[in-house]
Amino acid sequence: MPPRLSKFSISATCIDYVHPWTNSCVSATAGLGLHALQESLRIYTTVYLVTLLMKGRIPSKDDIRRTVLGVLQSTAFLSWSAFSYSIFLCLLRRISGNFNILTVSFLPSFLSNLAAIVIERPSRRTLLCLYVSNIATETVFRAGVWRGYFSVIPRGEVYIFAASIAMMLYYFRSEKNQQDSIFKILQFVIGPYERYNCSEIRREPHTLAPKSLQKRRITNKSNNQIFNACHSGLAVYKHVIERLKAWHKHLSCPHPFSCAHYVISGGTKLFGIGIGVQLAIKLVLQWKKIFGRPKIAKQIIFRRENLYLGMFIGGFTGIYRMLSCGLRRAFGKDSRYYAIPAGIAASVAFTMYPDNTIALYVMWKALQILWNSGVATGKLPEVKWFIIVLYCFSTAILFHAAIIEPQNLRSSYWKFLHNLSGGRIATMARKPLDEFGLGTSASLAEVLRKTQTTDQISYSF
Structure with missing residues (x-):
């Protein structure tokens, strides 16, 4: 009872x-x-x-x-x-x-x-x-x-997060006045090209730089094998990025370069940032243990759970951008309504880092934005x-x-x-x-x- x-x-x-x-x-x-x-x-x-x-x-x-x-x-x-x-x-x-x-x-x-x-x-x-x-x-x-x-609903925090973030992303793409700090966070995560009136953003050139600027000859070759290996790896990386940028981009997409580059670059960047933040938090919270036993620093750093935050925000960014570009290609135009299905689909990444605090914060923030929007339009008192x-x-x-x-x-x-x-x-x-x-x-x-x-x-x- x-x-x-x-x-x-x-x-x-x-x-x-x-x-x-x-x-x-x-x-x-x-x-x-x-x-x-x-x-x-x-x-x-x-x-x-x-x-x-x-x-x-x-x-x-x-x-x-x-x-x-x-x-x-x-x-x-x-x-x-x-x-x-x-x-x-x-x-x-x-x-x-x-x-x-x-x-x-x-x-x-x-x-x-x-x-x-x-x-x-x-x-x-x-x-x-x-x-x-x-x-x-x-x-x-x-x-x-x-x-x-x-009773407890399995993965309930994911459903709350998905519905709330989809609402906020819709307003992110709809509202002209974006003074709220949450919009700055959204712009950092999904990029400035998905915001309201993104055509005002100065676009980078879509064409590649002349090859004379892309490849530079090295007159003095080093005999250092490590230096040569690093230089070769960097050259390969630059070549892959340049090829990736040159792929097809739909005319309705507001971002520079190809859609593939847009999706991959955004996802990998946020993945790296997420890992860095997670490691920094772990090291700061356990600095006393590390100071007393320096050897445990390696154990703290090389843990699987240190990847979860990066997988969440990196995966969210990548999936959202991929769905947004896919919808623009499918319908031949851009629309703020694409933020809703793209946001819900991208919330699958939240399963990698489910957190009640994040889900409820996003929910209350979405309700605040919804209310403020209703007041601004005269629909709510x-x-x-x-x-x-x-x-x-x-x-x-x-x-x-x-x-x-x-x-x-x-x-x-x-x-x-x-x-x-x-x-x-x-x-x-x-x-x-x-x-x-x-x-x-x-x-x-x-x-x-x-x-x-x-x-x-x-x-x-």
């Missing part, structure tokens, strides 16, 4: 549930706020410094000033969210006289995030909303499966504060799950809450919440074991 809620309210006090380590609500709130302030400052200092370094230039005084102000503003947002969460927990209990299924976490979290998100920069609110909505969607699905309301309300609602779902049913929360988000609260999210007593009939304390014990976190922490206040 799926677990069912047996009670709506419980008679526990703040000391019984919220802060069993101290009798003072003020002391507990201050302790959580101070720790969250330190952790938030550490997180956002790292985030903003990495963003500053990724610009690839020496930062100016204005860059440094904006970075410092951004760190302080984002730190205030996140730390106030944690601080006010504790305030609303105890305050709502004092007002109502008890805790119920909504006031143990959901409602305090909604109010605290509503008070905090207005502090954060407006330009970051949409990004934060997409992030928490992504995880909240997965959490709600897990909760439904846990309750037996529905513009709802003010929608992003803020959705952010608060999604975050409230995550905090509710962390308290009532932590087994349905993504492990990485549980660890984030554990670090942000200094372990207080785990130390909050769950025994009183077992009265709801959802087995909360047993679920917490399982999550602590799985994530290697602990609830055995003592606090001075």
Whole structure:
């Protein structure tokens, strides 16, 4: 039988549930706020410094000033969210006289995030909303499966990704205003020649360069065999590429050179980039192990799973371009509607790197683009504060799950809450919440074991 809620309210006090380590609500709130302030400052200092370094230039005084102000503003947002969460927990209990299924976490979290998100920069609110909505969607699905309301669909993330990416690619080929960052990512993956009004792109010449420029004589031949072998290999490579470029290209295709070159060059380029990114992530995350045991670097590098990301994005690019060119040849013209079947077919490559986070992010981004397009054309109303309300609602779902049913929360988000609260999210007593009939304390014990976190922490206040 799926677990069912047996009670709506419980008679526990703040000391019984919220802060069993101290009798003072003020002391507990201050302790959580101070720790969250330190952790938030550490997180956002790292985030903003990495963003500053990724610009690839020496930062100016204005860059440094904006970075410092951004760190302080984002730190205030996140730390106030944690601080006010504790305030609303105890305050709502004092007002109502008890805790119920909504006031143990959901409602305090909604109010605290509503008070905090207005502090954060407006330009970051949409990004934060997409992030928490992504995880909240997965959490709600897990909760439904846990309750037996529905079952897991095999390869469900692939279907979500296919439908969502096809919609985004259609808008990529249709929308004139492409200011959203997701369109820059799509242009990087499938190329600039598939975007809206790609005829504005300055095309490269379709004819090959004169042979006098293609082949250069080497007057001084080296006796070095390695040099000669490399030079011969390079000459063969150039010859193959030149022959490939010279193949037939349909008149409706907007890209330079042949369709074969367009498909192969795009796929291999993204394949290489995917492998490079995957290796970089693995090496960065395991640098401590490599520093202690340099010999394991070879084992980390030469693993089959390091190919999966490259196979996904390289395969996606190659299949999408191949289908797009094939449809242009078949119908004798170009059309933005080709993005839909080409995007769905290319999503087969996602089976090489299936990831819930990617699939749900693409889904929410596609819904955002669809809504914005509807608002721009007057077909849908513009709802003010929608992003803020959705952010608060999604975050409230995550905090509710962390308290009532932590087994349905993504492990990485549980660890984030554990670090942000200094372990207080785990130390909050769950025994009183077992009265709801959802087995909360047993679920917490399982999550602590799985994530290697602990609830055995003592606090001075």
